Amino acid sequence: MQACDRATSDRFGVPSLDLMRAASSTVAAFVRVQFGGARRVTVLCGRGNNGGDGMMAARLLSGAGLEVTTLLLGPPDRLSGDAETAWGELLASARPGTVQVIERAGDLARFAHLLEADLVIDAVLGTGFKPPLKGLALAVLEWLQPSAAPILAVDLPSGWPADDTAAMQSIPVYPADAVLTFTAPKPAHVFGHLTRRWDQPVVVAPIGSPDAALVSTQSLRWAGSSLALAQAARAATAHKGDFGHVLVIGGAMGTAGGKAGAPAMAALAALRAGAGLVTAAVPAPALPLVAAAAPELMTWPLDASASGCISEKNLAPEFLAPLLAGKTVLAVGPGIGQSVETVKFVTGLLASSGLPAVIDADALNILAAEPVLLAKLARKRTLILTPHPGEMARLAGIRSAEVQAQRLEVARNFAQRTGVTLALKGARTLIAHPDGAVAVNTSGNPGMAKGGSGDVLTGLIAGLLAQHPGEPGRAVEAAVALHGLAADLAARAADEHTLLATDALRHLSAAFHFRPRAANGYLWLQGMPAEAQQAATPRGAWR
Numbered sequence: 001m002q003a004c005d006r007a008t009s010d011r012f013g014v015p016s017l018d019l020m021r022a023a024s025s026t027v028a029a030f031v032r033v034q035f036g037g038a039r040r041v042t043v044l045c046g047r048g049n050n051g052g053d054g055m056m057a058a059r060l061l062s063g064a065g066l067e068v069t070t071l072l073l074g075p076p077d078r079l080s081g082d083a084e085t086a087w088g089e090l091l092a093s094a095r096p097g098t099v100q101v102i103e104r105a106g107d108l109a110r111f112a113h114l115l116e117a118d119l120v121i122d123a124v125l126g127t128g129f130k131p132p133l134k135g136l137a138l139a140v141l142e143w144l145q146p147s148a149a150p151i152l153a154v155d156l157p158s159g160w161p162a163d164d165t166a167a168m169q170s171i172p173v174y175p176a177d178a179v180l181t182f183t184a185p186k187p188a189h190v191f192g193h194l195t196r197r198w199d200q201p202v203v204v205a206p207i208g209s210p211d212a213a214l215v216s217t218q219s220l221r222w223a224g225s226s227l228a229l230a231q232a233a234r235a236a237t238a239h240k241g242d243f244g245h246v247l248v249i250g251g252a253m254g255t256a257g258g259k260a261g262a263p264a265m266a267a268l269a270a271l272r273a274g275a276g277l278v279t280a281a282v283p284a285p286a287l288p289l290v291a292a293a294a295p296e297l298m299t300w301p302l303d304a305s306a307s308g309c310i311s312e313k314n315l316a317p318e319f320l321a322p323l324l325a326g327k328t329v330l331a332v333g334p335g336i337g338q339s340v341e342t343v344k345f346v347t348g349l350l351a352s353s354g355l356p357a358v359i360d361a362d363a364l365n366i367l368a369a370e371p372v373l374l375a376k377l378a379r380k381r382t383l384i385l386t387p388h389p390g391e392m393a394r395l396a397g398i399r400s401a402e403v404q405a406q407r408l409e410v411a412r413n414f415a416q417r418t419g420v421t422l423a424l425k426g427a428r429t430l431i432a433h434p435d436g437a438v439a440v441n442t443s444g445n446p447g448m449a450k451g452g453s454g455d456v457l458t459g460l461i462a463g464l465l466a467q468h469p470g471e472p473g474r475a476v477e478a479a480v481a482l483h484g485l486a487a488d489l490a491a492r493a494a495d496e497h498t499l500l501a502t503d504a505l506r507h508l509s510a511a512f513h514f515r516p517r518a519a520n521g522y523l524w525l526q527g528m529p530a531e532a533q534q535a536a537t538p539r540g541a542w543r
């Protein structure tokens with residue numbers, strides 16, 4: 001971002017002070033919309049450019065009639081550059097007593113009444129900060145603890161390293177109820193859980209830096225940018241054959257356990273994602289339950305073993321050829337189990353078919369035990385793996401704790417080494433591609449931590465892959481983003497504790513309608529504008 005700001009000024013002639021004015025204007029406008037009921041505002045300012053953004057925003061909010069008190073942390077004689085200009089403008093317009101300088105931690109006790117504000121703006125430390133917090137910044141964090149006021153973080157919650165890819169911080173950081181950053185997200189904005197709740201805003205706002213000034217060598221992108229692929233309008237002359245035929249293979253029924261729900265959910269999700277046709281191939285005893293999922297779903301009975309699992313007899317050419325005829329995408333694994341016969345069927349199926357495949361659940365565990373087969377499969381076709389951390393550990397031959405400690409590195413290295421597209425599930429699902437690029441998803445909520453969520457995702461990926469076979473990477477990213485977004489809408493409409501995996505499908509239409517970039521140019525990485533919440537759920541929720 002420092003390089004971007006320099007390029008914006010040096011190459012494109014936009015003065016850095018103009019960028020600060022644009023940023024502060026954005027902060028003030030965001031406050032008026034997102035915290036419209038706030039009348040008393042406390043603004044905490046450091047002495048860098050982040051503090052300068054806060055000072056200018058304080059002046060604008062005061063001019064709009066709000067009761068604003070600004071605290072500068074540290075002596076003003078050390079201000080320089082644009083922050084010094086912002087300080088001078090604030091002093092020139094401020095009413096007596098509304099601007100205070102804090103030089104020692106003991107001074108904070110005199111301002112305890114400011115903790116009763118309707119909003120606190122954290123403009124203490126920004127992108128350039130190197131941890132840990134110390135001195136006045138740390139003292140202010142402790143001073144803030146009793147406050148019940150919501151906190152808007154300008155750029156980043158103070159103390160959070162901008163380039164860190166950790167989900168949480170073990171070092172002291174300021175709490176936040178909304179985060180507003182500028183120009184482009186930094187790693188922390190997509191990897192970190194910056195706000196106190198999952199549904200609170202993390203927003204990127206344009207402030208005048210041209211796209212040409214942005215250069216990144218991290219091979220990271222935001223998964224939500226691929227939503228446009230799924231949301232594009234269909235041709236008026238389209239027919240079902242244009243959108244692919246997904247074959248979902250999974251399930252068990254009998255002494256192996258009742259696992260008919262998993263392939264049913266995956267198949268239903270593929271239908272909801274827009275696939276032209278979907279067939280669920282399951283052990284014959286499970287077929288009636290799966291068929292009841294939707295009248296639009298086609299089914300195919302597979303020969304079952306004595307325990308109710310898929311038998312290797314289904315590999316016989318007279319059975320397999322008609323099963324695969326006309327299909328464009330395989331989704332293998334939901335509820336399939338790991339019986340000896342099923343392992344033989346799964347490995348034989350994948351080895352003999354060149355169809356693009358989405359591999360999930362026990363099919364992943366089967367491949368984890370066959371690394372040579374996995375390497376061969378990825379060379380022949382588009383192969384998408386959707387492991388949770390435990391499955392990823394088995395695939396990579398490491399412990400789950402190592403996966404969680406190095407999610408980005410593990411996902412990227414595995415995708416590059418094997419040639420697969422990998423969706424490493426969890427909070428902030430990562431989509432790693434064979435070329436080393438990684439997309440980070442920021443939608444989704446804790447209510448998704450229930451059985452069936454992975455099956456729904458498998459179906460969504462397969463359904464979008466069937467429609468966009470030429471862009472498999474973007475199809476996976478769009479499916480992951482839509483899944484989390486639909487679940488967010490479902491949780492907002494009800495409750496994250498009671499959320500079921502299929503509830504996301506009832507809100508998928510609203511997710512398809514949601515545009516993360518608002519008319520004002522704001523990009524909503526997390527959360528959504530109030531008007532979008534009101535409009536999306538009643539119109540889009542399917543009941």
